[in-house]
Amino acid sequence: MKISTLFYTIRQGFANIFRNKWYSLASIATISACLFLFGTFYAIVVNFQSIVMKVEEGVSLAVFFHHEEGPLGDGCASHTPGQIPTDERLEEIGQMIARRTEVSKVVYVSDEEAWQHFAIDAYGEQYAVGFPENPLAGENNYEIYLSDVSMQSALVTWLESLPEVRDVRYSQLTADTLSGANLLIAYVSMGIIVILLAVSIFLISNTVAIGISVRSEEINIMKYIGATDFFVRAPFVLEGMIIGCIGALIPLGIVYSIYNYVMSYVIDRFPMLSRFMNFLSVEQVFHTLTPVSLAVGVGIGFLGSVTTVRKHLRV
Amino acid sequence: MANKELLRRKREQLIEEHGVIYLDNVSKAYSTGSPALNNVSLSIGRGEFVFIVGETGSGKSTLIKLLLRELKATSGSVYVMGNDLSRLKHGQVPRFRRNIGVVFQDFRLLTDRNVYENVAFAQRIVETPPSEIRRNVPTILATVGLAGKYKAKTSELSGGEQQRVAMARALINNPSILLADEPTGNLDPRNSWEIMRLLEEINESGTTVVVVTHNREIVNAMKKRVVTMKKGVIVSDEEGGEYIDED
Known part of the structure; x- marks a missing residue:
């Protein structure tokens, strides 16, 4: 293809938008409306997921090990006989736990630290008074944070199979509730996103198809004169892609502004909320939303025009 | 390369023997109804001027569509x-059609473009360099008598002027054949005659001209070869012939 033909095709692609301004406006409005709905829903869903994820990150379990009898004497349930780990073995177990995929973080808590945390919470800063010995001696443990709470039972089974492990403390109810909520959000949001995308694709491709169909006469003329399919199709495809791109950028801009405003408002008015809930920054949301919206807009503009023009090329 | 040369020679030989248009026992049937063309054979030589006449449903339009390879x-x-x-593949059709100029009863101009753009469009399709387009379009517009109207929108032109634009568009790539399907169908007698005179001039410059028409007066006055069709068959083919009435 000659360079002059390429420039002509590009010029025609842009010119077509202005020549058929009402069709262009209708197409841009349809694409914008669909992608606005999609963008808004996406922003809500990813925030939901992020909130649940933050809660999940806070879920931990603690694993305790066999040790020699402590100062509390007999009768303590934790003093059951078992294999007492050496310091090296304890470290090795810590590394093994950290390597597991379902684990996001492992923190070693010595019996001293365990007592300090407990005592400060229970008795305040003056906790040492009346406790010359550490009542939690031998209660050193690993605090394990999960990356996926639905894998908690698998981890617990593995931990309990280690001969050095005396006890694993965890809440199955919390894990089950969270993983259930997570699954529900994933299914519902996936379903709604798929429906929204399908409706968008249907509406947008129909708008593109109608716009091109009313110009079938123009395509016929081009074909009678001896235009190749490429020469006929290229300006329409370019036009479809430009319309798709504009139709995607407008709702992105609107959703960006609204999201920014809502986030600032919530953080200013309800600062407590942001401590519990992990709201995503506008950059985090648009990191995925921008390419997806552009791909949907431009992609449907491209595919819609290619398939519709093809119907009219058999002249 | 040798193959292409062989094909070119074969084509030349066919043109020498049978003319630029040659139909050999051609039939065309649509899925419903009787055949639109029934065993039609026709040869049109280089540089001829031929009228194809006949009533509605005689097969004229089907013939034109076959010649443009719109139908097989x-x-x-x-x-x-x-x-x-x-044997022509879909991808080869555009290049083939560039040998044929075509003019329709309803002009079929791009209504959102001006006169210059409508004519230049045909040159852009064949990738003529822009400098040549700028030179050729005014020349061809002058030939059809529209030199001063190149900036006009096609909607601002009379029927006769629109048909001239269509002819300029058909001629700008120097086609070997010009097919005109009812070119005077939407024109008054004065404009019809102007268009016919233009077609005659084009023919005199060496282009084969095939005109499908209902216009008895023009056919009878011009004394050209007349092919008459009726119900899908050629019923007469006469040099200097006349429009034969149905009855």
């Missing part, structure tokens, strides 16, 4: 400029 024959062979149209 059900049986028989259609050769245009030595090309066997039944």
Whole structure:
């Protein structure tokens, strides 16, 4: 293809938008409306997921090990006989736990630290008074944070199979509730996103198809004169892609502004909320939303025009 | 390269023997109804001026569509400029059509573009350099008598002027054949005659002209070859012939 033909095709692609301004406006409005709905829903869903994820990150379990009898004497349930780990073995177990995929973080808590945390919470800063010995001696443990709470039972089974492990403390109810909520959000949001995308694709491709169909006469003329399919199709495809791109950028801009405003408002008015809930920054949301919206807009503009023009090329 | 040369020679030989348009026992049947063309054979030589006449439903439009390779024959062979149209692939059709200028009753101009752009469009399709387009378009517009109207929108032109634009568009790529499908159908007698005179001039410059028409007065006055069709068959083919009435 000659360079002059390429420039002509590009010029025609842009010119077509202005020549058929009402069709262009209708197409841009349809694409914008669909992608606005999609963008808004996406922003809500990813925030939901992020909130649940933050809660999940806070879920931990603690694993305790066999040790020699402590100062509390007999009768303590934790003093059951078992294999007492050496310091090296304890470290090795810590590394093994950290390597597991379902684990996001492992923190070693010595019996001293365990007592300090407990005592400060229970008795305040003056906790040492009346406790010359550490009542939690031998209660050193690993605090394990999960990356996926639905894998908690698998981890617990593995931990309990280690001969050095005396006890694993965890809440199955919390894990089950969270993983259930997570699954529900994933299914519902996936379903709604798929429906929204399908409706968008249907509406947008129909708008593109109608716009091109009313110009079938123009395509016929081009074909009678001896235009190749490429020469006929290229300006329409370019036009479809430009319309798709504009139709995607407008709702992105609107959703960006609204999201920014809502986030600032919530953080200013309800600062407590942001401590519990992990709201995503506008950059985090648009990191995925921008390419997806552009791909949907431009992609449907491209595919819609290619398939519709093809119907009219058999002249 | 040798193959291409061989094909070119074969095409030339076919043109020498049978003319630029050659239909050999061509039939065309649509899925419903009787055949639109029934065993039609026709040869049109280089530089001829031929009228194809006949009532509605006689098969004239089907014939034009076959010559433009818009349709394929059900049986028989259609050769245009030595090309066997039944063997032409979809991708080869555009290049083939560039040998044929075509003019329609309803002009079929791009209404959102001006006169210059409508004519230049045909040159852009064949990738003529822009400098040549700028030179050729005013020349051809002058030939059809529209030199001063190149900036006008096609909607601002009379029917006769619109048909001239269509002719300029058909001629700008120097086609070997000009097909005119009812070119005077939407024009008053004065404009009809102007268009026919233009077609005659084009023919005198060497282009083969095939005109499908209902206009008895023009056909009878011009004394050209007249092919008359009725119910899908050629009922007469006479040099200097006349429009034959149905009854």
